[in-house]
Amino acid sequence: MKSRHALALIWLLVALLLLGHNAWLWLGKRVTPDTDILALLPVQERDPVLQQSFAHMVDSAQQRLVVLVGSREWSKARAAADAYAAVLAAHPTLIEMSAAASDDTQRAWLSLFMQHRLVLMTPQDEAALRTESRQYWMDAALGKLYAPFAGPKIGAWRDDPFGLFGTWLQSRAQETPVRPRDGRLYVADGEHQYVLLPMTLRTPAFAIATQEKVLPLLAQARAAALKAAPDADILTSGVVLHAGAAGAQASRELSTIGIGSFIGIVLLTWFAFHSIRPIALVLLSVAIGCVAASSLCWLIFGRVHLLTLVFGASLIGVAQDYGIYFLCNRLAADKTTNSSQLLRVLLPGLLLTLIAAIIGYAGLAMTPFPGLRQMAMFSTLGLIFAWLTVVCWFPLLIGPHTLKDTAFARRYGASLSRWPVFGRNRRSAVLATLFALLAAFGWSRLGVNDDIRLLQNTPTALMQEQIKLGKLLDAPTPVQFYLVRGDTAETVLQREEKLKQRLDGLIANKAISGYQAISNWVPSAATQAERQRLVYEKLLADGATLSAVAEKIGESPAWVQETRQHLAAAEALTPAVFMQSPVSEPWRHLWLGKVDGVFAGIVALRGLNRAAVTDLSHAAEGLDGVQWVDKVGEISSVLGRYRQYMGKVLLFAYLAVFGLLYVRYGRAGWRVLAPTALASIATLALLGIFGQPLQLFHVLALMLLLGIGVDYGVFLHEGAGSSRRHGAAWLAVGLSAVNTLLAFGLLGLSRTPALQAFGMTMLIGATLVWLTVPCFLRQSPLPEKRAMLEEACDQG
Numbered sequence: 110m111k112s113r114h115a116l117a118l119i120w121l122l123v124a125l126l127l128l129g130h131n132a133w134l135w136l137g138k139r140v141t142p143d144t145d146i147l148a149l150l151p152v153q154e155r156d157p158v159l160q161q162s163f164a165h166m167v168d169s170a171q172q173r174l175v176v177l178v179g180s181r182e183w184s185k186a187r188a189a190a191d192a193y194a195a196v197l198a199a200h201p202t203l204i205e206m207s208a209a210a211s212d213d214t215q216r217a218w219l220s221l222f223m224q225h226r227l228v229l230m231t232p233q234d235e236a237a238l239r240t241e242s243r244q245y246w247m248d249a250a251l252g253k254l255y256a257p258f259a260g261p262k263i264g265a266w267r268d269d270p271f272g273l274f275g276t277w278l279q280s281r282a283q284e285t286p287v288r289p290r291d292g293r294l295y296v297a298d299g300e301h302q303y304v305l306l307p308m309t310l311r312t313p314a315f316a317i318a319t320q321e322k323v324l325p326l327l328a329q330a331r332a333a334a335l336k337a338a339p340d341a342d343i344l345t346s347g348v349v350l351h352a353g354a355a356g357a358q359a360s361r362e363l364s365t366i367g368i369g370s371f372i373g374i375v376l377l378t379w380f381a382f383h384s385i386r387p388i389a390l391v392l393l394s395v396a397i398g399c400v401a402a403s404s405l406c407w408l409i410f411g412r413v414h415l416l417t418l419v420f421g422a423s424l425i426g427v428a429q430d431y432g433i434y435f436l437c438n439r440l441a442a443d444k445t446t447n448s449s450q451l452l453r454v455l456l457p458g459l460l461l462t463l464i465a466a467i468i469g470y471a472g473l474a475m476t477p478f479p480g481l482r483q484m485a486m487f488s489t490l491g492l493i494f495a496w497l498t499v500v501c502w503f504p505l506l507i508g509p510h511t512l513k514d515t516a517f518a519r520r521y522g523a524s525l526s527r528w529p530v531f532g533r534n535r536r537s538a539v540l541a542t543l544f545a546l547l548a549a550f551g552w553s554r555l556g557v558n559d560d561i562r563l564l565q566n567t568p569t570a571l572m573q574e575q576i577k578l579g580k581l582l583d584a585p586t587p588v589q590f591y592l593v594r595g596d597t598a599e600t601v602l603q604r605e606e607k608l609k610q611r612l613d614g615l616i617a618n619k620a621i622s623g624y625q626a627i628s629n630w631v632p633s634a635a636t637q638a639e640r641q642r643l644v645y646e647k648l649l650a651d652g653a654t655l656s657a658v659a660e661k662i663g664e665s666p667a668w669v670q671e672t673r674q675h676l677a678a679a680e681a682l683t684p685a686v687f688m689q690s691p692v693s694e695p696w697r698h699l700w701l702g703k704v705d706g707v708f709a710g711i712v713a714l715r716g717l718n719r720a721a722v723t724d725l726s727h728a729a730e731g732l733d734g735v736q737w738v739d740k741v742g743e744i745s746s747v748l749g750r751y752r753q754y755m756g757k758v759l760l761f762a763y764l765a766v767f768g769l770l771y772v773r774y775g776r777a778g779w780r781v782l783a784p785t786a787l788a789s790i791a792t793l794a795l796l797g798i799f800g801q802p803l804q805l806f807h808v809l810a811l812m813l814l815l816g817i818g819v820d821y822g823v824f825l826h827e828g829a830g831s832s833r834r835h836g837a838a839w840l841a842v843g844l845s846a847v848n849t850l851l852a853f854g855l856l857g858l859s860r861t862p863a864l865q866a867f868g869m870t871m872l873i874g875a876t877l878v879w880l881t882v883p884c885f886l887r888q889s890p891l892p893e894k895r896a897m898l899e900e901a902c903d904q905g
Contacts, residue, residue, distance in 0.1 A: 112494050112514070113449055113504065113505060114681055116272035116501050117501050117505050119501075119503055120497065120501035120502060122242070124400075124498075124559075127397070127400045127401050127404050127494075128400060130404045131154035131400050131403055131404055132401075134404070135409060136715070138426075139799045142317065142356075142359075142413055142414060142418055144418075145392050147395060151727060153747065153905070157704065157705045158444050158488070158701070158704050158707060158709055159592060159736070159738065161701060161704050161705075161709075162590075162701060162711055162738065163588075163738065163740055164590045164708060165588065165698055165701055166587040166588075166698055166711065166713075170348065170587045170698075171314045171349075172309050172313075172348075173307070173308075173309060173310075173347060173348075174204065174308045174309070174310060174323075174345070174346075174347035174349060175305070175306070175308075175343040175345070175346045175347060175578065175582070176193065176195050176305075176306040176308070176327075176343065176344070176345050176346075177296070177303040177304070177305055177306070177342075177343070177345075177578055177581060177582075178190040178303060178304050178306065178334055178341055178342075178343050179297075179301035179302055179303035179304070179341065179342045179343075179344075179675065180301060180302065180338050180340055180341050180342065181300065181301060181302070181340070181457060182302070183290075183302045185337075185338040185340070186301070186302050186303060186304050186338070186339065186341070187291065187293065188337045188338055189335070189337045189338035189343075190293065190304035190306060190332045190334070191308065191337070192330075192331060192333040192336065192337035192338075193330045193331070193334040193343070194306055195331075195333065196329055196330035197306075197308065197326065197330055197331050198206050199343070200326060200403040200700075201311075201344060202311060203310070203311055203312065203319075203322055203323060203326065204308050204309070204310060204311065204323070204326075205308060205310075206306070206308050207306075207307040207309070207384070208310060210729070215606055216694045218691075219278075221316065221643040221682075221687070221690045222274070222278070222692075222693055223268070223274075224679060224682075225637075225679055225681075225682045226268065226269060226273075226274040226640050227273075227274070227640075227641070227672075227675065227679065228632070228637045228640040228644065228676075228679070228682075229273070229277045229278075229537045229632070229646050229682075229698075230273040230274070230276070230277050230640060231276055231277050231280050233275075234273050234276055234277070235549060235640060235643065238643045238644070238647050239643065242653050243647075243653070243657070243885075246271055246603060246647065246648060246654040247654050247657055247658055247661070249271055249272065250270040250271050250272075250654070250655075250658045251271045251658065251661065251662075253266060253271070253272050253374075254266055254270070254662065258814050267668060269659060270655065271654075273644075273772075275410075281629065281630065283623070284623060284625055284629070284715070285582065285583065286292070286581070286583055287305055287582065293304075293305075293306065294307070296581055296582065300592065302580065303342075303344075303394075308536075310323065310347075310349060313751075314347070314348045314349040314352055315348070315349075315352050315666055316747065317356060318877060319349060320349060320353040320356055323349055323353075324349070324350070324353045324800075327350075329346060330498075331343050331345075343586055344574045344577055344578040344581075345412045345574060345578075346574065346575045346578045346579070347799060349838060350571055351373065351567055351571065354567065354568050354571060355861075357796065358421075358860055358861070359418075359861070361857075362860070362861070363833075365855055365858075366588075366852065366855040366856060366859075368857045369851060369852075369874065370848065370851055370852045370855065372393070372553055373393070373847065373848050373851040374388070374392065374429055374848055375388050375392075375853075376393055377760050377847055377848060378433070378436075379392055379842060380515070380517045381436075381437070381515060381517060381518050381844055382436065382440070382442075382512055382513070382515065382518070383513060383515050384507075384512060386507075387436050387512065390432060390436070390502075390503060390506060390507065391429050391432040391433060391436070393502075394429065394431065394432045394495045394498040394499050394502075395428045395429050395432075395495055397494050397498045398490075398491035398492060398494045398495030399428075399493065400424040400494075401488040401490055401491065401493075401494035402486075402487045402491035403418075403487075405486075405490050406483060406486055406487050406490065406816050409486060410483055410486075412790070413483070413487075414480055415486050415601045416482060416596065417437075417480065417483045417487050427466065427488075427492065427817060427849060427852070428492055428496075429495075429845070429848055430462065430701055430817075430820055430841075430845040430848075430849075431459055431462070431463070431495060431496050431499040432498075432499050432503065433841050433844045433845055433848075434455070434458075434459065434462075434497070434824055434838075434841040434845070435450075435451075435452070435455060435459075435499055435503050435507070436503075436507065436512065436841075437518075437835050437837040437838065437840045437841035437844070438451060438455055438762045438828070438838070439451060439507050439512055439596045440512045440518065440837055440840070441522075441759045441836065441837030442513060442839075445789055448503070448504035448505070448507055448508060448734045449504045451504070452500065452503070452504045455556070455827070456500070457773065457827075458773075458823050458824065458827035459496065459499070459500070460818040461769060461770075461773060461819075461823050462819065462824070463492060464769060464817075465766050465815070465816045465819040465820065465823070466492050466789075466816035466817065466820065467489055467492065467493075467768065467816070468762050468765060468766060468815065468816055469762070469812050469813040469814070469815050469816025469817065470485045470488045470492070470812075470813060470816065470904050471489070471762075472491045474486065474489075475755070475758060481809070482621070487864070488608050516838050518835075518836075518837075521836075521839070521840055521843055522835075522836025522837060522839055522840050523836060524839070525835065525836060525839040525883055525886075527881040528538060528884065529884055530884055530885075530886065531884045531885060543639045544791070545785070546789075547794055548791060548793075550795065551791075551794025551795060551796070551797035552793060552794055552797055553797070554797035554798060554800070555750070555793060555794070555796060555797030555802075555803055556797075556801035556802045556803065557632070557752070557802055557803045557804075558804065559743045559745045559746070559748040559749035559804060559805065560741075560745050561741055561744045561748060562741065562745075563802075563804070563862060572859065583622060583623070583715050583716060584715070585624075585713035585714055585715045585717075586713075586714065586717055587713075588739070588740040588741050588826055589714065589717060589722070589725075589738065589739050589740065589741065590710060590711050590712060590713045590714060590738050590781040591604050591608060591711065591712040591728075591729060591736065591737055591738065592709060592710075592736045592738050593608065593709065593710045593711070593734055593735050593736075594707050594708065594709045594734040594736075595708050595709075595734050596707060596708070596709060598684050598685070598702075598708045599633055599634050599635070600734070601625070601709065601734070602628045602631065602632065602634075602636075602684070603633045603635060604638060604732060604733065604734050605626050605627070605628035605710060606628055606632070606633060606714055606734055607732055607735075608712060608728070608732055608735050609624065609626065609628065609629075609712070609727070611728045611732075612624050612712070612714075612728060615721070615725065615728060618721070618724075619716050620717075620718050620721030620724050620725060621715060621716050621717065621718065621721070621725070622715045622716025623714075623715040623716065624712055624713065624715065625696065625699060625712070625713040625714075625715065626710065626711070626712040626713070627684055627696060627699050627700045627710050628710070629728055630687060630696065631682050631683065631684050631687045632682070632694070633873060634681045634683070636687055637681045637682065638681070638904075641676060645673070645676060649669070649672060649676060655669050655672060656669050658887065666852065671707065673835070680851070684700055684702075686701075688700060698711070699711045699712075699713060722739065725737060725741070726739070748804070748805045749805075751805055752803070752804065752805040752808055753810045755805065755809060755812065756808055758812070758813050759808060759811055759815070762812060762815055763782065763786065766782060766815060766819055767779070767782055770782060770819070770823075774826065777826075780826065780886065781819060781822035781823060781826050781885075781901050782819065782822065783883040783885050784821070784822060784877075784878045784881040784884070784885055785814060785818030785822070785874075785878050787877070787881060788814065788818060788873075788874045788875075788877035788878045788881065789811045789814060789815070791872055791873075791874075791877050792814075792873045792874045792877065793807075793811075794808075795873060796870075804866055805869075806863045806864075806866040806867045807866055807867075807870045809867065810866070810867045810868075810870035810871050810874070811870065812876065813867075813871065814870070814871060814874040814875065814878070817849060817871075817875060817878075818874070818875070818878040818882075820845065821842045821845065821846060821879060821882045822879055824838045824842050824845070824883050825839060825842055825882055825886055826840050826886065828841075839883070842882065843878065843879070845877075846875060846878075846879035849871075849875050850872060850876060850879075852877055853867075853868045853871035853872050853875065854868065854872045855868070856868030857869040857871070857872045887898060
């Protein structure tokens with residue numbers, strides 16, 4: 110007894126330490142739940158450059174906030190945009206507004222390129238330099254001098270007489286439909302004229318504190334814009350909007366699942382025991398499990414994802430099993446039986462159920478998804494600490510006369526005697542045949558779909574705004590692009606140029622509408638040198654086209670000489686120089702620089718046609734250092750591979766659990782495992798019948814179902830060793846099952862598709878296990894001596 114009290118005291122100190130740590134974390138606001146959905150996705154550990162490229166694209170996008178404020182009339186659009194911007198400008202510590210498109214800004218933008226204007230030209234003009242005659246270029250220069258509408262003119266005609274630089278700039282401008290107008294950025298569709306307001310968040314978009322401040326501010330700005338122009342059309346896009354919507358949804362679900370499970374435990378425990386103490390003790394064990402899981406997960410991972418807490422809320426429906434099992438057996442035991450003696454009898458079964466549940470949750474930890482590993486750790490730790498609370502405290506807090514038998518407990522326990530039992534008879538054979546036919550029909554209709562896009566659940570209004578805004582801006586996708594690598598920056602530029610030659614054909618086939626790359630702005634040194642040679646030979650050499658033009662219009666020969674000197678003196682434009690210039694800001698995400706010993710750049714695609722993804726992947730074939738990156742396809746492929754992998758793990762888990770059961774029950778151990786196995790088969794069949802494609806999260810749920818379902822079989826078969834404990838074991842199974850169904854049923858109502866698939870699978874499977882586990886109960890599988898010992902213990 111002294112050792113029992115010492116153990117309880119030690120566990121009290123552990124509980125107080127955990128409670129204090131949680132108070133320090135949460136009340137001190139030292140940790141806030143993470144809402145970054147990307148943190149749940151697998152990391153490409155084998156290819157750091159590829160992982161860095163994806164992070165580079167995503168990081169550049171997640172802090173951006175893009176707003177289009179439009180109207181049918183330009184003046185109203187400007188007024189509404191000015192009102193919108195005025196609200197945000199008052200909060201510079203939260204949002205940084207991009208500079209207006211002033212004349213000074215545009216001149217500064219051009220200054221870098223003017224130094225290299227003689228070698229900056231389109232591939233079409235470069236080809237014309239090789240093939241067209243001197244007269245062609247002379248006519249082009251004179252036409253641009255005298256004709257009022259002879260193409261784009263950037264600066265003085267003397268600086269770009271043949272229009273090569275102007276045409277190149279016009280080509281660069283085609284990478285975006287946005288244009289400067291009245292000191293603002295302008296874009297339009299068939300109905301509205303929009304002012305573009307690009308801005309950058311100064312705090313992390315996935316931080317809950319950022320969302321709580323920025324989202325109300327955007328709502329206030331929208332109201333101001335509508336007040337200035339009631340018919341204004343306002344489109345907003347940004348990661349912070351999606352993170353805020355996901356965070357709000359997860360918070361609602363966390364409350365719903367947690368409160369629902371709590372109410373379920375309270376009501377069911379009251380019906381069974383008509384006492385406050387059992388309710389308090391069950392909730393105490395669950396609370397310590399959740400507190401411990403929260404603290405230790407933070408210590409292990411350094412952060413806790415909000416979806417982990419949502420999933421962890423369903424832990425309430427599982428962690429209460431151990432307390433309920435002890436309470437039900439205490440209710441059925443003889444009043445002279447000491448609770449510590451009762452625990453010794455129950456301990457093998459309790460330990461067996463804990464190990465089986467841990468095996469189930471271990472399946473989640475074996476995936477490459479950090480979020481699932483965190484959920485598995487949270488749940489496993491919660492179960493262990495809830496189990497230890499029952500073992501350390503319950504025997505001291507629950508005495509022989511603490512609990513009173515109730516009519517509900519008696520009636521439910523007595524119902525076990527009326528439950529059908531499977532045996533070697535015609536009825537069982539007919540049921541087995543019907544089940545086999547139903548399972549075969551369902552499995553024959555069961556398909557698979559691992560597309561990650563099926564797991565998206567962005568609010569419709571938000572998604573529609575993003576789609577419309579993306580079409581207006583012709584923005585590239587951050588999850589499908591080409592990664593180009595090389596030993597030097599020059600090699601990367603040359604390989605990008607070869608890739609773009611292939612992409613030009615795909616633009617003609619409407620697979621994409623365009624592409625963005627650093628080599629669009631910074632040609633390779635080899636290309637610049639070749640263009641310098643062409644320009645000199647075709648246009649600037651003695652007696653070449655420029656001399657003829659100067660003679661024709663009476664221009665001084667010094668102009669020709671100055672142009673030659675500018676060409677000779679200009680150094681090659683390099684990515685390093687370009688990236689240091691303010692003009693590179695919109696394109697910096699396309700250049701990774703040196704990563705893991707190699708240089709890398711990104712070629713992003715605009716207007717990507719999903720049907721042409723295969724053609725786009727083929728475009729990289731045969732090009733050294735060029736890789737097609739399809740993060741959507743990659744993650745979908747990972748989901749598919751791990752769905753198959755976890756299916757095999759599930760089979761091995763069944764073998765491992767059967768080995769544990771065999772040690773305890775001998776050959777009769779199959780009766781404990783059979784209800785869970787049949788429930789899993791039936792659940793998959795029902796998915797096929799109702800046309801639900803199989804996903805990884807269904808398989809993971811079946812892994813967890815194994816751990817929970819075996820609990821019910823163990824409870825019932827352990828109780829079979831004593832006639833009085835038989836009904837108590839069935840009561841424990843019923844209470845545990847209903848609470849599990851409540852927890853995972855509420856999880857099945859989640860609007861997060863992954864959690865919904867998980868919850869619905871558990872809801873169906875757990876129901877079937879509950880209803881079928883008595884059907885496999887024949888006689889006590891416990892050895893005779895052990896049954897006699899436990900019967901004697903019950904009698905004191």
